[in-house]
Amino acid sequence: MSDKLAIDGGTPTRTAPFPAWPIYDEREDRNLLEVLRSGQWGIGGAKVAQFEQRFAESQGARFGVCVPNGTLALQMALNALGIGPGDEVITTPYTFIATASAAIQQGAVPVFVDVDLDTYDIDPAQIEAAITPRTKAIVPVHLAGRPADMDAIMEIARRHSLRVLEDACQAWGAAWRGRKVGAIGDLGAFSFQSSKNVSAGEGGIVITNDEALGEMCWSLHNVGRVRQGAWYQHEIIGGNLRMSEWQAAVLLAQLERLPEHTARRDANARYLSEALSEVAGVTPLPFDERITQHAHHLFICRYEPAAFGGRSRDEFVAALRAEGIETASVGYTLPLNQNNAIRRSAAALTRLGGREWPLADDGLSALAACPNAEWATQHTVWLFQNTLLGDSADMDSIVAAVRKIQRGWE
Numbered sequence: 001m002s003d004k005l006a007i008d009g010g011t012p013t014r015t016a017p018f019p020a021w022p023i024y025d026e027r028e029d030r031n032l033l034e035v036l037r038s039g040q041w042g043i044g045g046a047k048v049a050q051f052e053q054r055f056a057e058s059q060g061a062r063f064g065v066c067v068p069n070g071t072l073a074l075q076m077a078l079n080a081l082g083i084g085p086g087d088e089v090i091t092t093p094y095t096f097i098a099t100a101s102a103a104i105q106q107g108a109v110p111v112f113v114d115v116d117l118d119t120y121d122i123d124p125a126q127i128e129a130a131i132t133p134r135t136k137a138i139v140p141v142h143l144a145g146r147p148a149d150m151d152a153i154m155e156i157a158r159r160h161s162l163r164v165l166e167d168a169c170q171a172w173g174a175a176w177r178g179r180k181v182g183a184i185g186d187l188g189a190f191s192f193q194s195s196k197n198v199s200a201g202e203g204g205i206v207i208t209n210d211e212a213l214g215e216m217c218w219s220l221h222n223v224g225r226v227r228q229g230a231w232y233q234h235e236i237i238g239g240n241l242r243m244s245e246w247q248a249a250v251l252l253a254q255l256e257r258l259p260e261h262t263a264r265r266d267a268n269a270r271y272l273s274e275a276l277s278e279v280a281g282v283t284p285l286p287f288d289e290r291i292t293q294h295a296h297h298l299f300i301c302r303y304e305p306a307a308f309g310g311r312s313r314d315e316f317v318a319a320l321r322a323e324g325i326e327t328a329s330v331g332y333t334l335p336l337n338q339n340n341a342i343r344r345s346a347a348a349l350t351r352l353g354g355r356e357w358p359l360a361d362d363g364l365s366a367l368a369a370c371p372n373a374e375w376a377t378q379h380t381v382w383l384f385q386n387t388l389l390g391d392s393a394d395m396d397s398i399v400a401a402v403r404k405i406q407r408g409w410e
C-alpha cells in the first residue's frame with residue numbers, strides 16, 4: 001500500500017464500512033407487526049409498560065416512565081424534582097445541549113462545573129465551589145457511557161441536601177462499582193435516539209427507585225392524570241409525553257441485544273486502547289476499575305497536534321475519515337458555557353431571580369470559564385459506538401490509519 005495519505009489522493013487504509021447502525025432482525029419485525037395487528041398503537045397497548053418494567057429492572061430501578069425522547073426525559077425529571085425559576089442546577093459543559101437546556105426550559109439556570117480530562121465527566125473536586133443557596137440539583141452526565149464518580153457526587157449532594165438527576169442518555173447498562181447508573185441518584189434519564197446503543201429512532205425513559213417521584217413522573221408525562229383516577233381527572237399540569245407502542249416494540253427487541261453488544265464493544269475498546277497506547281499523540285481515556293461496566297457509546301481519545309507535525313485535530317479527523325475510518329468525529333465543538341443561546345438565557349433568567357452573572361462585551365452572561373472543556377472541544381477525537389461492533393482486524397485498521405497519518409505528517 002502506498003504511504004500517500006488518502007486525503008492527498010492516496011489509497012485509503014480501508015474501504016469496507018464499519019458495522020452499520022441500527023441493527024435489527026426478525027424480533028423487531030415480529031414486535032412491530034404485533035402492535036400493528038393489535039390495533040393498540042398508543043394508549044391501551046402493552047409494549048410501553050413492558051419495556052418500562054424491563055428497562056428499569058435492567059438498570060436496578062423499581063420504576064420507569066417512557067417519554068418521546070431524552071431531552072423531554074431530562075426536563076420532566078427536573079420538573080418532578082420541583083426545579084423551576086430562581087433555582088440553579090450544577091452540570092457539565094462538555095455534553096449535548098439538552099443537559100443544560102432542560103434546566104432552562106424549567107426556568108432554572110445551569111451552572112457549569114468543568115470536566116476532568118481523564119474522564120470527560122464532571123470533576124467532583126470542583127462541584128462544591130459552585131454551590132450557592134439557590135442550587136437545587138446536580139446533573140452529572142455519564143459521557144460516552146462512562147459513569148461519573150457517583151460516590152463523590154452522592155456524598156456532596158447528601159451534605160448539601162441537593163437532588164441528583166443522572167443524565168444517562170449515553171449510558172444504557174453502565175455501572176459504577178457494581179451499581180447500574182440512572183438508579184444511583186434520585187432520577188436517571190436515558191435516550192433512545194437514532195445514534196444510541198439502544199434505539200427506536202427517538203425515545204427516552206426516566207427511572208427511579210423513589211415511588212413518589214415515579215408517580216410524579218407518570219402524572220407529568222400523562223397530562224397530570226393520576227394512575228387510579230378518572231380519565232378526565234387532572235390533578236397537576238403535565239404534558240402529553242407518552243411514548244408510542246411502535247417505539248416500545250423496537251426497544252424491547254433492542255434491549256435483548258444490549259448485553260452481547262456491550263460485551264463486544266468492551267472487548268474491542270480494551271483491545272484498541274492497548275494498541276493505541278503504543279502511538280504518541282492519540283491517547284484513549286484511561287480505564288478505571290470502579291467502572292464495572294462502561295457503555296462505550298463513544299470511544300474518546302485526546303489528540304496532541306505536536307505528535308502529528310502540528311496539524312490540528314480537525315485536520316486529523318478529516319485525514320482519518322479519508323483513510324476509511326468514517327466513524328471518526330470531532331465531537332462537541334463548543335463547550336456549553338460558551339454557547340450563546342445558553343448565555344442569553346442565563347442573562348434573562350438572572351432577571352427572574354437566578355444568579356447574577358457578569359455580562360460580557362456582547363451583552364450576554366459571562367459564565368464561569370471551564371478550561372478543560374474548552375480544551376476538549378479542540379483536542380478530542382470520537383469514534384462512534386458502531387465502530388466497536390467490528391472485529392480485531394477493524395480495530396487494527398484504525399491503528400494502521402493513525403500510524404500512516406503520523407508518518408505522513410512527520
Ligand SMILES: Cc1ncc(COP(=O)(O)O)c(C=O)c1O
Binds near residue numbers: 167169192202
Ligand atoms: C448526554 C445527552 N443528554 C441528552 C440527550 C438528549 O436526548 P434526545 O436526543 O433523545 O432528546 C442526548 C442525546 O442526544 C445526550 O447525548
